[in-house]
Amino acid sequence: MNMTPSRHLSGSSVRGTALASAFAAVCLLAAGCSSSGGSESGSDAAPAGQADTPRLKVALITHSAPGDVFWELVQKGAQAAAAKDNIELTYTNDPDATGQANLVRDAVADQVDGIAVTLAKPDAMKSAVGQANAAGIPVVGLNSGIEAWQSEGLLEYFGQDESVAGQAVGDKLDAYKAKHALCVIHEQGNVALEARCAGVKKTFGGETENLYVNGADPDTAAESITAKVGQDPTIDEVVTNSATFALAAVKSVKEAGSKAGVATFDLNADLVKAVQSGDVQFAVDQQPYLQGYLAVDSLWLYKTNGNLSGGGEAPVLTGPAFVTKENVAAVAEFAAKGTR
Incomplete structure (x- = not known):
């Protein structure tokens, strides 16, 4: 992929170790899958390409x-990853932190072999993760909670350093000569989203203002963006924390008669098209497919071979990387397949 990584990533030895561990994880993925096709016979042989x-x-x-x-x-x-590793995978979700913690407790009661969990609100998850640890169930983190995964008792973490990503966006906005950025947070209290906007503020030379919207009600959120940019003509950049809200922001800016640009964290197939058309200036890709893959595969590696990516001391970074009009073609192929 011809995507430009944040220049902040190279300035830290810890992040360098994390990137190295990411490459190591990829190597392990290639070596760790034992295919039975052509080498074994009999009813116990695993399907070709699947671990035995x-x-x-x-x-x-x-x-x-x-x-x-x-x-x-x-x-x-x-x-x-589950298909490759002969894993029975269950997926559950709850945007309410208490509900998510209860889902972890349910998994413990179900005596699963491993748990992969997000830590959008770490404090609410601590007790449930502790129960998993007490039961001897390995837990890894992904996507949210890079500052908390070790203190919460997780073995490994796969995701983006949201502060670094935000700082990279701040630098990018300076390059666009923006002066007043509106950073839209669609889930108040989510540590990842807060860290992104704080990162933008840290490096952006102009003014950064946060706008909290109701992510559970996209229409109301869009109306809030329209009202804000309509009331303040000095806002010349809207930064969202989701591809969905970026697309809504494009419409909001037009409805408000504003000339503000739109940029975003995260992308999907529709957002790729918006970057191609120029409606969205750029997106910051944290590679969600990779996060899910590595989290599940890491549990297989740990259970079958005792491996810990990053030595259990450093997170494995999956981003950030900028997707712009100049390099979006390299992503579009995979977005069309539904994996980017």
Whole structure:
């Protein structure tokens, strides 16, 4: 992929270790899959391309709201790893932190072999993760909670450093000569979204203002964006934290008669088209498919071979990388297949 990674990634030895562990994980993925095709016969042989290790049961539990395409990509990656690793995968989700914690407790009661979980609101998840640890069930994190995964007792973490991603966006906005950015947060209290907007504010030379909208009601959220940019003509950039809200922001800006540009964290197939057309200036890709894949595969590697990506000390970074009009063609092929 000809995507430009954030220049902040190279400035930290910890992040460098994390990137190295990401490459190591990929190598392990290639080497760890034992295909029985052509080498074994009999009813116990696994299908070609599938691991012949004992069947495992893994639960993937996220804070996703219903109908979010982003999480469909996470699931697709997780399902691909599960199919390869002879894993029975269950997926559950609840945007309410208490509800998500209860789903973790349900997985513990179900005696799963491993749990992959997001930590959008780490404090609410601590007790449930502790119960999993007490039961001897390995837990890994993905997508949200990069600052909390170790203190919460997780073995590994796969995702984007949201602060670094936000700082990279701040630099990008300076390059666009923006002066007043509106950072739209569709889930108040979500540590990942807050970190992104804080990162933007840290490096952006202009003014950064947060706008909190109701992510559970996209129409109301769009109306809030329309009203805000309509009331303040100095806003010349709208930054959203979801491809869905970026597409809504494009309409909101037009309805308000504003000339503000739109940029976003995360992408999907429709957002790729918006970048191609120029409606959205750029997207920051954290590779959700990869997050789901690595999280599930890491549990298989840990259970079957004792492996810990990053040595259990450093997160495995899956982003950020910019997708712009100049390099979007390299992503479009895979977006059309539904994996980016």
